[in-house]
Amino acid sequence: MNSLISATGLWTPKDSISNDELVAAFNTWSDKFNTEHADEIAAGTIEAKPVSNADFILKASGIKSRFVISKDPILNPDIMAPRIPERSNDQVSILAEIAVKAAKDALAKAGREGKDIDAIIVACSNLQRAYPAIAIEVQKELGAGGFAFDMNVACSSATFGIETARGLIASGQAKSVLVCNPEICSGHLNFRDRDSHFIFGDVATAILVEREDIAPEGAWEILGSKLITQFSNNIRNNFGFLNRGAAEGTSDDDTLFKQNGRSVFKEVVPMVAALITEQLEKCNVPTADIKRMWLHQANLSMNTLISKKVMGKDVDMAMAPVVLDTYANTSSAGSIIAFNKNSDDFVSGDTGLICSFGAGYSAGVVIVRKK
Numbered sequence: 221m222n223s224l225i226s227a228t229g230l231w232t233p234k235d236s237i238s239n240d241e242l243v244a245a246f247n248t249w250s251d252k253f254n255t256e257h258a259d260e261i262a263a264g265t266i267e268a269k270p271v272s273n274a275d276f277i278l279k280a281s282g283i284k285s286r287f288v289i290s291k292d293p294i295l296n297p298d299i300m301a302p303r304i305p306e307r308s309n310d311q312v313s314i315l316a317e318i319a320v321k322a323a324k325d326a327l328a329k330a331g332r333e334g335k336d337i338d339a340i341i342v343a344c345s346n347l348q349r350a351y352p353a354i355a356i357e358v359q360k361e362l363g364a365g366g367f368a369f370d371m372n373v374a375c376s377s378a379t380f381g382i383e384t385a386r387g388l389i390a391s392g393q394a395k396s397v398l399v400c401n402p403e404i405c406s407g408h409l410n411f412r413d414r415d416s417h418f419i420f421g422d423v424a425t426a427i428l429v430e431r432e433d434i435a436p437e438g439a440w441e442i443l444g445s446k447l448i449t450q451f452s453n454n455i456r457n458n459f460g461f462l463n464r465g466a467a468e469g470t471s472d473d474d475t476l477f478k479q480n481g482r483s484v485f486k487e488v489v490p491m492v493a494a495l496i497t498e499q500l501e502k503c504n505v506p507t508a509d510i511k512r513m514w515l516h517q518a519n520l521s522m523n524t525l526i527s528k529k530v531m532g533k534d535v536d537m538a539m540a541p542v543v544l545d546t547y548a549n550t551s552s553a554g555s556i557i558a559f560n561k562n563s564d565d566f567v568s569g570d571t572g573l574i575c576s577f578g579a580g581y582s583a584g585v586v587i588v589r590k591k
Contacts, residue, residue, distance in 0.1 A: 223386040223442050224435040225588060226396075228560045229326030229426035231318055235291040236546070239274035239284055239418065242295070246272045246417055249297040270414050277418045282520025286421030286548030288406050289314070300411040304404070315348045316357040318424040319400040323362060326398070326426040330436055334362030337428075339394035342370045343381030344401050345551040345579075346408060358400055366394060374455070375516055375578025376447075377401060377552035378427065382574070382586050383445045385429035395431040400424070401553040408457055416479065419518075421548035425556035435591075443571070443587040444503040448495055452487070455479040455579035489522055492577045493529035496585050500530075503587050505571055507531055510539075512562065512572040517544035517554030526575075552576065566590040 250269040260266045277283060288294060290302035304314055312320075319342060327333060340362070342355035347370055355368035373380040378401050385397035405420030430439070456479070500507060507530060515523045520542060527540040541562040543554065550557065555576045566572070570590045577583035 221389060222432040223389045223429050224432055224439040224591065225382070225442065226332075226428040226430045226435045226439045227326045227329035228428070228556055229322040229324065229329065230557060230560045231321035231325065231424040232547075233287040233289050233422050235289075236285050236287050237291055237294065239277045242418055243272045243274050243277070245295040245297055245300065246411070246414065249300060249412060250414075252297060269412075272414050272417065281418065281548075282542065282544055283418055283548045284545045286418075286546075287423060289404055289422045290406070294406065294411055302404075302406045304407070312361060313348060313354065313357060315342075315344075315346075315354050315402045315404065316361060318404075319354065319358050319402040319426070320361045322402070322424040322426040323358065323398055323400055326428045327362075330428050330430075332396070332428065334364045337362065337364040337396050337398045338366030339385070339388055339397040340364055340366075340368035341381045341384060341397065341399045342368070342402065343373070343377035343384075343399055343552060344403050345372060345374045345377060346404055347372055348404075354402070355400070362398075364398070373449070373552075373582045373584075374580055375518065375549075375551045375554070376576045376580065376582035376584045378425070378556050379445065379574060379576045379584025379586050380447055380582070382427060382429060382442070383447055383584065385427075386442055386445065389429065389431050395434060397429045399427040399429060401426065401556060403551045403553045405549065405551050408459060415481070419549050421550050423547060423550045423553045423557065425553040425560065427556060437591070439591050440588040441591050443505065443589055444499060445584065445586040446495060446499040446502070447582075447584045448491075449580045449582045450491070452579075452581045454483045454487070454581075457579075485519070485522060488577055488581060488583075489525050489529070491581065492575065492583050493526050495583050496526070496530050496573060496575055499585050499587060500573075505587060509571050510573060511566065511570045512538075513540045514555050514559040514562065514572065514574045515540055516576040516578065517542070517547065517558060518549045518578065520544065551578065
């Protein structure tokens, strides 16, 4: 039995931080640090902190602003991190809360209720706990039946989740699978690192994948998909449950997000372009038939080059729409935001592809056609 994407959902935080706001906070902190450590800097025992620049951020990434769960503490030079109060175990977790908001948006578009769902996958980069699974909490909040589980393939989690949902439907385990991508990326971002303090934003998306015989009119047929992984340390986050077992503690910068951006660009672009091209050939879909590519929203230059390699020519933003200018990198949710906001003009028979890629390395592509 074929699987279709019946609907997608989106939840966006109310607060946004512009590049200018972010740079002002960073530079205030940097200037204060350099003043307080002037003697050590002069002696050469420590390095001076650099300043950031809004034009540099835009040129390096294409990002102009980002939505965040907790704005004011991030912009406070004495904090420069979100402040999300811990909740008691009998309260809904923040990750489940935003996943449910995106899920309800998707369910409403498909004319579904929680009780109609018989499997839930929370597929994201930034899971706030090991167990019980966030997905089971979402299942409870929605009143869904069946089963639920979490999965993490970093920025590729959404496409991996779609393919996992398709497999569950093909095996008869479920007929309606909800994939949720709640991402609070600001929680692990080092806002005192000039090279990465601007990269991420917070958001939640959801994808409803259903068996063909129950999917609503106008759903998206999944023609085929392909997943790949290849180990690399070029994007890494060491904050995990074993850190408290280390005498050194958990406050080092090494426990936060870090990446070797140049290597990532050089290695990921050809890998993803080849993945897309091979899967299009396998599905017998000529590149000329692709109306749109909804790509992972990490870096504008990466997406521009991937699109050019796949299509064999320069393409405009109508072909590969950009949302990272206002959302920044939202990890697994990025390609789904692009799809959610830039697919209403498709008619029956139009074909496109959803592609995500990131840490691991990992990458996934899903070829879809409007029914």
